[in-house]
Amino acid sequence: MIVYKFGGxxxxxxxxxxxxxxxxxAESDVNLMIVISAxxxxxxxxxxxxxxxxxxxxxxxxxxxxxxxxxxTQLFERNHPIYDKVNNLFVEIEWVIEDAPTxxxxxxxxxxxxxxxxxxxxxxxxxxxxxxFTNRWLDARDIIRTDNTHRNARVDWExxxxxxxxxxxxxxxxxxxxxxxxxxxxxxxxxxxxxSDFTAAILAHAAQAEEVVIWKDVTGILNADPRFxxxxxxxxxxxxxxxxxxxxFGAKVIHPKTIQPLKDKNIPLRVRSFVDGTNDGTVVSExxxxxxxxxxxxxxxxxxxxxxxxxxxxxxxxxxxxHIFYLFSEYGVRVNVMQNSAVxxxxxxxxxxxxxxxxxxxxxxxxQVLYNDELTLYTIRHYNDDSMxxxxxxxTLLLEQKSRHTVQLVVQ
Numbered sequence: 001m002i003v004y005k006f007g008g009x010x011x012x013x014x015x016x017x018x019x020x021x022x023x024x025x026a027e028s029d030v031n032l033m034i035v036i037s038a039x040x041x042x043x044x045x046x047x048x049x050x051x052x053x054x055x056x057x058x059x060x061x062x063x064x065x066x067x068x069x070x071x072x073t074q075l076f077e078r079n080h081p082i083y084d085k086v087n088n089l090f091v092e093i094e095w096v097i098e099d100a101p102t103x104x105x106x107x108x109x110x111x112x113x114x115x116x117x118x119x120x121x122x123x124x125x126x127x128x129x130x131x132x133f134t135n136r137w138l139d140a141r142d143i144i145r146t147d148n149t150h151r152n153a154r155v156d157w158e159x160x161x162x163x164x165x166x167x168x169x170x171x172x173x174x175x176x177x178x179x180x181x182x183x184x185x186x187x188x189x190x191x192x193x194x195x196s197d198f199t200a201a202i203l204a205h206a207a208q209a210e211e212v213v214i215w216k217d218v219t220g221i222l223n224a225d226p227r228f229x230x231x232x233x234x235x236x237x238x239x240x241x242x243x244x245x246x247x248x249f250g251a252k253v254i255h256p257k258t259i260q261p262l263k264d265k266n267i268p269l270r271v272r273s274f275v276d277g278t279n280d281g282t283v284v285s286e287x288x289x290x291x292x293x294x295x296x297x298x299x300x301x302x303x304x305x306x307x308x309x310x311x312x313x314x315x316x317x318x319x320x321x322x323h324i325f326y327l328f329s330e331y332g333v334r335v336n337v338m339q340n341s342a343v344x345x346x347x348x349x350x351x352x353x354x355x356x357x358x359x360x361x362x363x364x365x366x367x368q369v370l371y372n373d374e375l376t377l378y379t380i381r382h383y384n385d386d387s388m389x390x391x392x393x394x395x396t397l398l399l400e401q402k403s404r405h406t407v408q409l410v411v412q
Contacts, residue, residue, distance in 0.1 A: 001031040001032070001033065001168070001172065001207055001208075001209050001210060002027075002030055002031070002032055002033075002209055002210055002211050002212070002213060003032070003033045003034075003035065003200045003203050003204045003207075003209045003211075003212045003213070004024070004027075004032055004033070004034045004035065004200075004213050004215065005034075005035040005036075005037075005178060005196055005197060005199070005200035005212065005213070005214045005215065006020055006034070006035070006036050006037065006215050006274065007037045007196060007214075007215070007216060007217075008037045008038050008039055008040050008041070008042065008043065008120075009040070009216070009217045010215055010216075010217070010274045011036060011037075011039050011040070011120055011124060012039055012040035012041075013040070013071060014071050014074035014075055016274075017071065017075060017123070017124055017127060018075075019274060020036075020124065020215075020274065021127065021128055021131050021133065023215070023274060023277060024128065024133055024173075025131070025132075025133055026277075028133065031172045031173065032172060032173040032174075033168070033172060033173065033174050033176070033203050033204075033207065033209070034135070034173060034174065034175045034176070035176060035177070035178045035196055035199050035200045035203065036117070036120050036121050036124055036175065036176075036177065036178065036196075037116075037117060037120065037177075037178050037179065037196040038116030038117050038119065038120050038179075039067070039068065039071065039116070039119070039120045039123075040067070042064060042067070042068075042116040042119070042120070043113060043116050043179075043193075045063065045064050045067075046064065046093075046112055046113045046115065046116050047109070047113060049061065049064070049093070049097070049112060050105070050108060050109045050112050050113060053096075053097045053101065053108065053112070054101055054105050054108060059097050061090055061093060061094065061097075064090075065090055068086060068119055068123065069083075069086070071123065072086065072123060075123070075127050075130075076126070076127070076130070080126075082122070082123060082126045085122055085126075086119060086122060086123065089115055089118050089119055089122065090115075092115060093112055093115055096108070096111055096112060097112070104150065105354055106150035106151045107150045107187070109150065109151055109190070110150045110151060110180075110187075110188050110189050110190045111187075111188055113190060114177075114179070114180045114188045114189075114190055117140070117177035117178060117179050117180055117196075118139075118177060118180075120177075121137060121175055121176065121177050122137065124175065125137040125175045128175070133173075134173075135173045135174065135175045136170070136171070136172075136173070136174050136175070137175055137176070138167060138174050138175065138176040139176070139177070140176045140177040140178070140180050140181065140182075140199065141180060141181060141182035141186075141188060142163065142167075142182070143160065143163040143164050143167055143176070144160050144163075144164075144180070144181035144182065144191075144199065144202060145159045145160050145163065145181060145182060145183070145184065146181040146182065146183060146189045146191070147183065147189075148183050148185075148187070148189070149189070150189055150190070151190055151192065152190075152191070152192045152332070153181050153183075153189035153190065153191055155181065155191075155202060160202060160206060161205070161206040164202075164203060164206035164207055165206060165207065168207045176199075176203075177196075177199070178195060178196020178197070178198075178199040178200065179191055179194075179195040179196045179199060180199075191257070192255070192257070194252065194255045195255055195257075196255075197214055197254060197255035197258040198255045198257040198258050198261075200212050200214065200258070201257070201258045201259070201260075201261040201262050201269075202261060204261070204262060204265070204267050205261035205262065205264060205265050205267070208265060208267075209267055210267070211267065211268050211269070211270060212262060212267060212268070212269045212270070213269075213270045213271075213272055213281075214253075214254070214269065214270070214271050214272070215272055215273070215274040216253060216271055216272070216273060216274065217273065217274065217275060218234075218253070218271075218273060219234045219273045219276060219279045219281065220234045220235065220236070220271045220272065220273070220279070220281040220282030221234070221235050221238065221243075221246075221251075221253050221254070221271050221282040221284075222234055222235065222253070223235055223294045223295065223296045223297065224296065224297040225252070225297070225298075225299055228297070228299050229297055233292065233294060234282060235282050235290060235291065235292070235294075235296075236282060236283070236291045236292070237282065237283050237284070237285070237288040237289065237290070237291045238282070238284055238288055238289075238290045238291075239284070239285070239286065239287055239288045239289070239290070240259050240262070240263040240284060240285070240286055242290055242381075243259050243269070243284045244256075244259045244260070244263075245381060245405075245406070246296060246298065246381060247259060249298045249379040249381070249406070249408075250298045250299075250300045250336070250377075250379065251296070251298050253271060254269075254271070254284075259284070262284075263286070266285075266286055268283055268284065268285040269283070269284040269285075270282065270283050270284075271284075290382070293382065294382070295380050295381065295382050295383055295384060295387040296380070296381040296382065297378065297379075297380055297387070297391070298378070298379040298380075298381075299376065299377070299378055300336060300350070300376065300377040300379075301376050302350065302351045302374070303336065303348050303349065303350065303351060303373075303375040303376060303377045303410065304348070304349050304350075304351045304356055304371055304372070304373045304375065305346060305347070305348050305371060305372045305373075305375055305398055305399060305410055306346065306347045306348075306349065306360070306363075306369060306370075306371045307344050307345075307346050307369070307370045307371065308324060308344065308345045308346075308347070308363060308367045308368070308369055309343055309344045309345075309367060309368040309369075310343070310367060310368070311366065311367060311368060313343050313368075314343070315342055315343060316340060316341075316342070316343060316344060316345045320345070320367075321340070321345065323366070324345060324363070324367075327359060327362050327363060328347075328359065330362075331355050331358055331359040331362065332355055333349050333350075333352065333355050333356060333359050334349065334350065335347050335348070335349060336348045336349055336350065336377055336408075337377060337399065337401050337408045337410060338401075339399060339401055346399055348375070348377055348399065348408075348410050351373055351374075372398065372412065374412075375398065375410055375411065375412055376395075376410075376411050376412075377408060377409070377410050377411075378391045378408070378409045378411065379406060379407070379408045379409075380406065380407050380408075380409075381405060381406050382405055383405075383406070383407045388407060388409070391409055391411070392409065392411065395411040395412065396411060396412040397409060397410075397411055398410045398411060398412055
């Protein structure tokens with residue numbers, strides 16, 4: 001059995017859906033579990049609705065509805081039952097946003113944004129059946145059980161594995177959603193942005209899959225994002241350890257949580273192109289060498305650099321650090337880079353409009369806090385002088401952090 005995962009870019013329009021069908025029909029002799037993300041930029045659109053709803057504005061679903069119905073009219077006849085099914089999913093959101101929020105932002109986020117995956121898989125499962133690729137639509141919330149940490153839920157591995165194995169025993173192929181799960185109280189959760197890769201790894205781990213294939217709009221794992229580096233090259237192979245490093249530092253081609261479940265069961269991960277099916281992509285496996293051996297560049301935009309000092313400018317010591325890290329954990333802010341000097345502790349984080357201002361306010365109660373925003377963080381694996389010069393050209397360096405194999409540069 002093989003797990004296939006298709007991201008939003010692969011199903012952003014009717015042509016993309018037809019292309020996915022062609023890929024799956026070519027693999028009709030393979031036992032498959034298929035994971036599909038929300039279509040195109042639907043997650044971003046639903047996030048905007050959550051933000052409007054939570055801030056007291058009047059959110060509108062019109063553009064998201066129109067987008068999905070435009071795709072459906074190109075795939076189905078007008079009287080097809082799919083229209084009612086999809087409309088009912090939108091009604092679920094409408095029920096939520098009719099009233100004022102009753103819980104936390106993270107909870108409301110999960111209930112609304114998760115519908116994106118339900119929409120895409122409902123449409124694509126129906127179209128696959130129309131095309132003769134018989135499949136079983138499965139609600140991921142019935143098999144992936146989590147705790148109540150909304151927007152970044154932790155998986156109950158023992159229960160999830162049992163539920164997945166029961167579903168696999170009913171027969172394949174199965175088509176399900178990425179990114180979403182469910183608590184024991186039947187509240188929808190999400191696994192973190194880009195969490196569909198992680199879903200594929202969870203399914204593979206539980207079902208002892210032979211391989212996971214992630215279908216992307218690139219030829220494989222590249223040593224750089226081609227939007228920022230015109231000379232980006234494909235890596236033919238790399239190890240689990242290297243992939244974990246790249247994912248940890250923010251390489252978007254793989255979700256950070258994806259690798260460990262595969263490593264535990266020694267399941268290879270292949271990243272392939274849904275645009276060019278003849279390309280064999282990149283294989284991630286145990287002990288594989290990085291081929292070709294090149295510096296890898298990871299870019300994280302929209303960064304904030306915080307400089308935290310004691311009110312009396314005394315040394316930043318263990319007690320201070322313990323309290324500072326407690327606040328970062330309390331407000332759910334992940335540290336991308338940190339550096340300590342005698343009287344200041346500097347931290348680079350993603351600029352989250354919900355979390356970072358609240359964290360800064362909390363820090364200011366006991367510390368002096370200065371910050372710069374609209375920064376960019378470059379991480380270079382296997383760096384050399386040329387690769388650093390390439391990144392720093394025409395930029396102001398605010399912070400540099402080096403280890404044996406990795407350098408991180410915060411620039412303006």
